[in-house]
Amino acid sequence: MLKPFYPHEYVESVFSIDYKKVYDKGYRAVLFDIDNTLVHHGDDSTKEIDELFQFIHNIGLKTVLLSDNSGERINRFSKNIDSFSISNANKPSVTGYLKAVEIADVKKEEALSIGDQIFRDILGANRAGIDNVLVKYLRRNNETKTGIRRQLENCILWFYKHNKSCQNRIGDIVIGDKNAAFKRKKLFCEMHPVCYAISVKKERFRRYLKDLASAEKFARTTQKEKLPAIVFGHSSNIIKRAAGIGLQSQENKKVNILLACEKINGITIHPGETFSFWKTIGESTAKRGFKEGRVLYQNRLITGSGGGLCNLANTIHLLVLHSPLDVTEFHGHSDALAPDEGKRVPFSAGTSVSYNYVDYRFKNNTRADMQLLAWCEGDLLYAELRSETDSPWSYELVEEDHRFRKEGNKYYRISKIYRNISDKQTGAVVNKELVLNNHSEVMYDYDLIPKEQIKDD
Numbered sequence: 001m002l003k004p005f006y007p008h009e010y011v012e013s014v015f016s017i018d019y020k021k022v023y024d025k026g027y028r029a030v031l032f033d034i035d036n037t038l039v040h041h042g043d044d045s046t047k048e049i050d051e052l053f054q055f056i057h058n059i060g061l062k063t064v065l066l067s068d069n070s071g072e073r074i075n076r077f078s079k080n081i082d083s084f085s086i087s088n089a090n091k092p093s094v095t096g097y098l099k100a101v102e103i104a105d106v107k108k109e110e111a112l113s114i115g116d117q118i119f120r121d122i123l124g125a126n127r128a129g130i131d132n133v134l135v136k137y138l139r140r141n142n143e144t145k146t147g148i149r150r151q152l153e154n155c156i157l158w159f160y161k162h163n164k165s166c167q168n169r170i171g172d173i174v175i176g177d178k179n180a181a182f183k184r185k186k187l188f189c190e191m192h193p194v195c196y197a198i199s200v201k202k203e204r205f206r207r208y209l210k211d212l213a214s215a216e217k218f219a220r221t222t223q224k225e226k227l228p229a230i231v232f233g234h235s236s237n238i239i240k241r242a243a244g245i246g247l248q249s250q251e252n253k254k255v256n257i258l259l260a261c262e263k264i265n266g267i268t269i270h271p272g273e274t275f276s277f278w279k280t281i282g283e284s285t286a287k288r289g290f291k292e293g294r295v296l297y298q299n300r301l302i303t304g305s306g307g308g309l310c311n312l313a314n315t316i317h318l319l320v321l322h323s324p325l326d327v328t329e330f331h332g333h334s335d336a337l338a339p340d341e342g343k344r345v346p347f348s349a350g351t352s353v354s355y356n357y358v359d360y361r362f363k364n365n366t367r368a369d370m371q372l373l374a375w376c377e378g379d380l381l382y383a384e385l386r387s388e389t390d391s392p393w394s395y396e397l398v399e400e401d402h403r404f405r406k407e408g409n410k411y412y413r414i415s416k417i418y419r420n421i422s423d424k425q426t427g428a429v430v431n432k433e434l435v436l437n438n439h440s441e442v443m444y445d446y447d448l449i450p451k452e453q454i455k456d457d
Contacts, residue, residue, distance in 0.1 A: 029104040045078065221267065235382045325385075
């Protein structure tokens with residue numbers, strides 16, 4: 001029943017295909033969809049796409065732009081591309097496909113169709129008897145909703161993936177890991193929002209049982225009196241004002257952080273105790289006053305209750321990295337969620353928390369009590385780590401080889417972050433350790449990336 005909707009191959013992107021192998025297998029023409037296959041919907045062609053077509057043509061393959069769009073749209077897209085084209089194709093009608101092989105002067109078995117939609121590109125190609133490849137559709141950074149059509153496609157892909165006889169019917173034409181397109185499809189939690197909710201409850205229960213069986217002693221004591229020695233302090237803006245960032249979500253984040261700080265401020269971690277972010281704060285529900293803020297879900301920024309608490313967890317992580325405390329649980333996400341404000345600060349973002357199974361924890365393996373302070377003043381978040389005694393060591397984070405790099409159609413922040421431990425008396429560095437080999441996807445408007453920081457290697 002689903003066979004007409006199954007692609008012959010499924011890959012990460014148009015750049016994941018070995019077009020030399022395509023030619024060697026006897027194909028002589030490639031039929032390309034445009035929107036969300038080659039570029040985002042409505043966008044002009046890019047330098048990388050222009051170069052890809054030139055490369056394909058040099059191999060000896062003809063190309064046809066087969067699109068449901070108007071001729072004006074295709075002409076605007078292909079101003080730097082010398083290709084056949086068919087507008088208003090009305091996919092999944094077979095008419096456009098048959099016309100494409102005709103103008104390319106090839107047989108149907110010599111044509112390969114590439115597109116991002118199962119109900120249009122794949123179904124149409126299958127009806128026409130033309131081999132085809134499905135690529136993951138190009139999602140914009142600020143795109144948070146998935147339409148019903150895409151959700152149905154995900155269901156079909158799940159069945160396709162588990163139907164071995166329907167996979168890879170055109171041979172190996174994939175560059176690198178041929179399962180790359182399925183890496184985000186394998187988990188039960190990603191099949192449907194209901195599946196995700198079930199998985200969350202399962203993980204929370206697993207965490208509860210694990211902590212119940214553990215001999216770990218968690219910090220519970222809070223005291224108003226500040227311990228005398230400041231180990232490290234930090235302040236940062238709570239509100240980020242940049243293109244694409246809703247101010248209301250930022251105001252809500254401020255409320256969430258304020259509520260969390262009230263739970264954390266003054267907590268003392270005795271020797272041998274472990275600090276747990278979620279055991280200290282509790283669940284960030286609307287009933288407890290927490291509001292909808294930005295959260296990262298499946299590599300997409302959406303809104304959720306308690307959104308923005310990652311900023312507080314990251315600030316605590318920054319304090320701990322400047323201390324002799326030992327991080328025992330850390331989960332990271334992109335540290336390029338928004339443009340840098342002012343001077344770049346290593347680890348200014350990137351810590352992930354989600355109640356209660358994605359926790360941030362550290363242990364006090366020193367002989368002195370440690371105290372965590374966190375409070376808000378206006379739009380600023382302040383935090384301090386204090387101790388009973390002074391430490392003979394000082395700690396510094398150093399970021400090296402920082403730049404942005406384009407990989408395929410995405411940009412990434414690249415850097416290495418080290419921690420230098422020095423003798424306070426002599427200033428000599430006694431240890432330099434790599435704490436993060438940074439490779440973070442940029443989640444904001446690429447036009448806001450400083451051009452001088454974009455490098456090829």
